[in-house]
Amino acid sequence: MSNRTAVITGAASGMGEAIARHLVKQGDRVALLARRTDRLGELAEELGDRALPVTADVTSRESVDNAVRQVHDAFGPVDLVVNSAGVMLPNPIDDGREDEWVRMIDTNVTGALRVIGAFGADLVEAAAAGRTADLVNISSIGAHVTFPNYAVYGATKAALTHLSASLRSEYGPRDVRVTNIEPGLTDTELGGHIDNDGLQGQLGQMVDAIGALSADEIADLVGYVTSRPRHVNLRQIVILPTRQA
Numbered sequence: 001m002s003n004r005t006a007v008i009t010g011a012a013s014g015m016g017e018a019i020a021r022h023l024v025k026q027g028d029r030v031a032l033l034a035r036r037t038d039r040l041g042e043l044a045e046e047l048g049d050r051a052l053p054v055t056a057d058v059t060s061r062e063s064v065d066n067a068v069r070q071v072h073d074a075f076g077p078v079d080l081v082v083n084s085a086g087v088m089l090p091n092p093i094d095d096g097r098e099d100e101w102v103r104m105i106d107t108n109v110t111g112a113l114r115v116i117g118a119f120g121a122d123l124v125e126a127a128a129a130g131r132t133a134d135l136v137n138i139s140s141i142g143a144h145v146t147f148p149n150y151a152v153y154g155a156t157k158a159a160l161t162h163l164s165a166s167l168r169s170e171y172g173p174r175d176v177r178v179t180n181i182e183p184g185l186t187d188t189e190l191g192g193h194i195d196n197d198g199l200q201g202q203l204g205q206m207v208d209a210i211g212a213l214s215a216d217e218i219a220d221l222v223g224y225v226t227s228r229p230r231h232v233n234l235r236q237i238v239i240l241p242t243r244q245a
Contacts, residue, residue: 004028004132004226005078007071009058009115010085012039014188015138018215019082022223024050031071031078033058033115034085058085058111059103068118079126080226081119082136083112083160090150101152108156112137112163120171127175132230134177136222137164141184141238157182161236168235177233179225184240187212210243 006023010016012034020030024047032040033056040053052074056067071078087107089100116135127133142150143157164180171178185206218239225234 004080005031005075006080006082007031007033007078007115007119008082008084009033009056009111010138012036012043014084015183015186015215015218016082016084017043018219019084019222020051021047022216022219023080024048026223026227028080029075031067031075033067058114059106061114064114064118077122077125078119079123079131080134080136081115081123082138082222083115084138085111085115086138086140088150088153090147090153092149093151104152104156108153109159109163112160116167123171123176124174127230132177132226133175134179134226135164135167135171136179136181136226137161138218139164139180139182141182141240141244143182144238165236168233172233175230177230177235179234180236181218181221181225182236182238183213183218184238184244185210185212186215186218188215211241213239213241 006028008016008020008030011020011032020032023030029050031052031054032044033054034040035055035057037055040055044051044053052071054067054070057063085107087104089104091097091100123133123135137160139160140157142154143161146154161180161182164178168178221237221239225237228234
């Protein structure tokens, strides 16, 4: 399946960037949403005219609304939305890092909701016209498995996983598929957000001991689930390194 029109958040790096590359390679048009204008420009230049760079911050309603206008002006309605933007900021709960709590909730949960609200009508319209329509949320194994010092991050991912399940009851009857993907340890820039040296070192030790998935492997999975016949919804997928499983 190709020639779809996709929106990908968090497209400047990591899983979002890899998903964008994968979808463009298979013939889709992709709107690249992220905050880093320079990185988006470089990626769009590399990917060619099937990629549209759109500077957007999912924590801002105004920014998301502006992104919708740019995407519609360039590509028209979309039929595939991938919520890949996310931030992981682990710290002991006793540290009381409200700044980090708010940032994770605003990005990982409210930001995803803003994007769904902004493009949900496009998905419903595409499905009503007989086309395949997909919403893919990138959650985390942290939605189910607890890790010390990752309480708030895990809570945001649990919320996204539950949101995905609930949305199927609203979108499914209208033929819009909702897929929730929960990666385990994956080699992305998320670890670079950690400002606790001890926890950053711990994450590095886990990578050394277990081995990590690559962003390309997550992208390949997104390509697979969104290429199934439109009546098939791979609703919930946990993907882990073998040694973590």
